[in-house]
Amino acid sequence: xxxxxxxxxxxxxxxxxxxxVTGRSRRHLTIAVVALGLAVGLTGCGxxxxxxxxxxxxxxxxxxxxxxxxxxxxEATPEAPPAPAGGTRxxxxxxxxxxxxEDWSLVxxxxxxxxxxxxxxxQFNSPPEAGLEFWIVPVTATYQGATSGTPWLDITVKFVGxxxxxxxDYCGVIPGDLDEVGELYAGGVAEGNVCVxxxxxxxxxxxxxxxxxxxSFFTAR
Numbered sequence: 001x002x003x004x005x006x007x008x009x010x011x012x013x014x015x016x017x018x019x020x021v022t023g024r025s026r027r028h029l030t031i032a033v034v035a036l037g038l039a040v041g042l043t044g045c046g047x048x049x050x051x052x053x054x055x056x057x058x059x060x061x062x063x064x065x066x067x068x069x070x071x072x073x074x075e076a077t078p079e080a081p082p083a084p085a086g087g088t089r090x091x092x093x094x095x096x097x098x099x100x101x102e103d104w105s106l107v108x109x110x111x112x113x114x115x116x117x118x119x120x121x122x123q124f125n126s127p128p129e130a131g132l133e134f135w136i137v138p139v140t141a142t143y144q145g146a147t148s149g150t151p152w153l154d155i156t157v158k159f160v161g162x163x164x165x166x167x168x169d170y171c172g173v174i175p176g177d178l179d180e181v182g183e184l185y186a187g188g189v190a191e192g193n194v195c196v197x198x199x200x201x202x203x204x205x206x207x208x209x210x211x212x213x214x215x216s217f218f219t220a221r
Contacts, residue, residue: 087099087216089205092217093216096109099208099216101213104143105144106140106141106210108137108139109139109140111220112136113133113135114134114135115134117174117175118171124172125171128171129197131199133200133201134195134197135196136174136193136194137193137194137206138191139155139192139193141190141191142187142190144186145186146186149184151190152178152181154211156168156210157209158196158206159204159205159207160205161199163202163204167197168196170197176193178192206220
């Protein structure tokens with residue numbers, strides 16, 4: 001009697017009957033079981049496409065990190081306006097300052113009220129008009145041009161009051177009059193006085209001009 005090689009029986013899920021599993025069937029069954037195990041293992045490790053999608057969505061929900069705001073640039077300090085040039089009405093020179101151009105170098109001395117000196121100089125001098133005073137200004141002038149210069153022609157001294165009026169009235173015969181100095185050549189020095197009738201006690205400035213140039217302003221009495 002032949003031995004019949006039988007295999008364990010399996011139950012057909014559709015019929016409920018037992019079926020014989022052959023060698024080929026065993027191999028197919030083994031492959032299916034292995035495949036099923038791999039699928040279950042991958043799912044347990046969280047590598048399914050559903051898990052990947054959920055991970056991306058969670059990352060998108062995280063709040064964005066804002067960059068720190070830039071600090072405002074410091075405000076520039078405004079520059080101070082430049083000071084007015086020296087010798088102007090807004091910025092006069094102190095009396096005693098030497099001023100010069102290509103022809104003359106001048107120094108004004110301290111002005112002084114001088115009716116007493118003037119009346120003593122000449123008995124025929126008339127006193128100043130009411131409200132005015134005679135003021136003498138000493139002048140030292142050095143000619144430094146290429147030809148020659150005459151002080152009484154080239155140099156003018158006046159008074160500008162705070163009322164913006166220029167005063168230059170004649171005082172009569174004065175002591176040491178600059179007008180009595182003659183023509184000078186290069187290096188020649190003239191020393192003398194000029195006199196101007198100005199409002200009594202009025203504040204203001206003195207000016208000195210050579211030729212037709214712009215005047216230089218000096219502090220007053």
